[in-house]
Amino acid sequence: MSVIRIPPALRSEAGGAREVEASGATLRELLDDLATRMPALGSRVYDSGKIQPFVNVYVDGEDARTRDGLDTPVREGSTVILLPAMAGGC
């Protein structure tokens, strides 16, 4: 099992939870598992096999887009963080 951290903007789709658990050996399997159990949350995060453009998904602190996307391996006990895309830069 891995822990998925949910940002405030998506907690209503996760029943208010700050974190949920899901299982899978890749990010795709993990998000599929999440979408099966929480369909509303799943579709906000990824749709038609792609991560939604305004969502960043991090596996152990690294953006999945600069790794192997949905094929990024997920280890037992990994932490996955979902974040809305935000502008930084002062």
Add this chain to the structure above:
Amino acid sequence: MVASSLLDLIGNTPLVELRRLSPPGRHIYAKLEGQNPTGSIKDRVALAMVEAADLVPGQELLEPTSGNTGISLALVAKLKGLKLTCVMPDNATPERRALLELYGATIVDSPGREGSNGAVRLAQEIVERDGRYTMLFQYANEANPRAHYEGTGAEIVRDLPRVDALVAGLGTGGTLMGTGARVRETFPGAQIVAAEPLPGDPVMGLRSLEDGYVPPILDVSKLDRKLLVSNTEAAAAARVLLDREGLFAGVSSGAVVHVARRIAEELPEGSVVACVLADGGWKYLSAPFWQGAEIDEAVLWW
């Protein structure tokens, strides 16, 4: 060295090796952008954007900024006879606010809990309803990455014989896009690595996903790595940088050094990691983390 204008002293910042923080056999070099005239890398961006906009004296600029870009724009605006209004989150540090006012800028507050996104949104609303303002908008202005391509990046490849990785903070994406492109032209195998702030819950506030924002100048496909750094990790690294190297740098620089050390450890012996330290620690002096207190997760520090 004698310059005829402070603007001529923007750029050409030094690189210094972080010998005490580099893993054995690897070399981390820090580019000290805090040595620009207003103390940050944004001097490069401000000058490039104003010159590209071809404004006439008396025109008014308005920019969403939580500090550094505003201070840089304020200097450039002053020397070019332009007026400047900055839209900034109301929880930015007092030093940055005071500096902006001293440089002559007008400040409009945006809700701190909405972070930079909130400042961007409010600035866009103001510009839409008031035609006297020109927004240079660093998030979408091609002069931003170009300043780094022609300046920051060109200086790094001029000064270092080898670069295996470039690490910089991710904000607008300007530094990483421009510097990264220039570094990769000379050193095609170099990894371009982003250090990205992990926003605390309060920073994300009540915004919905649809309020998310990806700066138009940022192309994530040009990055090889993109790593989250918490405020706590960034502040700890900023302290280590000061304690071990005597280098007083800002929070984003702490994050960049944190990532640079990790990347350097992954690379083979002899590797060179260049990292860009965007500003000095002065504008964060009021923040209690320098004295060992926990850093405020409710603030987006860069």
